[in-house]
Amino acid sequence: MQRKLRMAMIGGGKDAFIGAVHRIALQMDGLMELVAGTLSSKPDVALESGKALFLDENRIYTDYKVMLEKEAAMPVHARIDFVSIVTPNHVHFEPAMMALDKGFHVVIEKPITFTLDEAKALHEKAKATGLQVLLCHTYTGYPMVKQAKQLVKSGVFGTIRKVYVEYPQGWLSTLLEATGQIQASWRTDPRRSGKAGCMGDIGTHAFNMAEYISGLKTTKICAHLNTVVDGRLLDDDGAAFLQYDNGATGVLMASQIAAGEENNVKIRVYGEKGGLEWKQEDANTLLVKWLDQPAQIYRTGGGYNSSFAAHNTRTPAGHPEGYLEAFGNLYRNFALTVAAQIDGATPKAEWLDFPGTEEGVRGMAFVDNVVASGKSEVKWMDFVV
Secondary structure (H helix, E strand, O other): OOOOEEEEEEOOOOOOHHHHHHHHHHHOOOOEEEEEEEOOOOHHHHHHHHHHOOOOHHHEOOOHHHHHHHHHHOOOOOOOOEEEEOOOHHHOHHHHHHHHHOOOEEEEOOOOOOOHHHHHHHHHHHHHHOOOEEEOOHHHHOHHHHHHHHHHHHOOOOOEEEEEEEEEOOOOOOOHHHHOOHHHHHHOOHHHHOOOOHHHHHHHHHHHHHHHHHOOOEEEEEEEEEOOOOOOOOOOEEEEEEEEOOOOEEEEEEEOOOOOOOOOOEEEEEEOOEEEEEEHHHOOEEEEEEOOOOOEEEEOOOOOOOHHHHHOOOOOOOOOOOHHHHHHHHHHHHHHHHHHHHHOOOOOOOOOOOOOHHHHHHHHHHHHHHHHHHHOOOOOEEOOO
């Protein structure tokens, strides 16, 4: 392509955390530009936010439906190519479906929708239109997470036997939502977040990472959910035993009341011959352990890494690459794939390595199954998708 991809954003206006992160990510490689937006459900905030980002005033909207209609009516050389949806969970499905109907590719925050049925419908819509959907499971964008996946896929560890994944946070250790804090308020509200709190917010990240790196699919689940803080309406802590389609078992822990913890996502995967360990607090390092030889340390930027890790590495070895770069990698791979599709070219395998609607359906299935298992007296339940 001889131009940048044009994006519109729904949500993510003034004082919104994740919208700013998306805008940093899309600007990182010079492949995309924000040209339009409905940046808030509040008209005054939408207008103020659009002006603060120096958008053309004719492309600052106060209603996403109006925006999608007007953008679709523009000439091909001017209209947007894709929409980024960074709203609370209950406002994911309708704008995503409408965007696909209008011929626009979609970027969407996780979990993909409010319900599993919506996720399935969106998956079918994406397949029917042939358009690309990026689901923002950020942690799969790290180079050493890519390297971990490729090592497992290569078979060097033999058959995978055990997966441990955890995501501890401490920010909801008090009833923060009662203070009016925006992020806490909607994430703990079942009307906006859905049937799960902690497990929907960060448990889905842990679940996605476990399946992404291991290459396995969950078939059974045994879960327990807690609501620790008095007055909270949704779970803020939980754990699950998982069984995978090759007979391996896993343990998943997610908590938002682990006082003092930040966002130290961590995963360990073990096979017959060895295993690996990665954690976000030392994201440039992948520890590889062997049954019959010394452990190895893989580092971001090392010339021994796979093409998938190398493609998603941005700086020379030793320079920290973190959350923003991982987010940028998702956007870049999505953009390269969309541009190739527009040009009628075949995207490279490394570009196609980003989460989409299939992962979104499995994430929503995890929410449904972990809640159902948490309420059940049955030890093991089938993981139903």
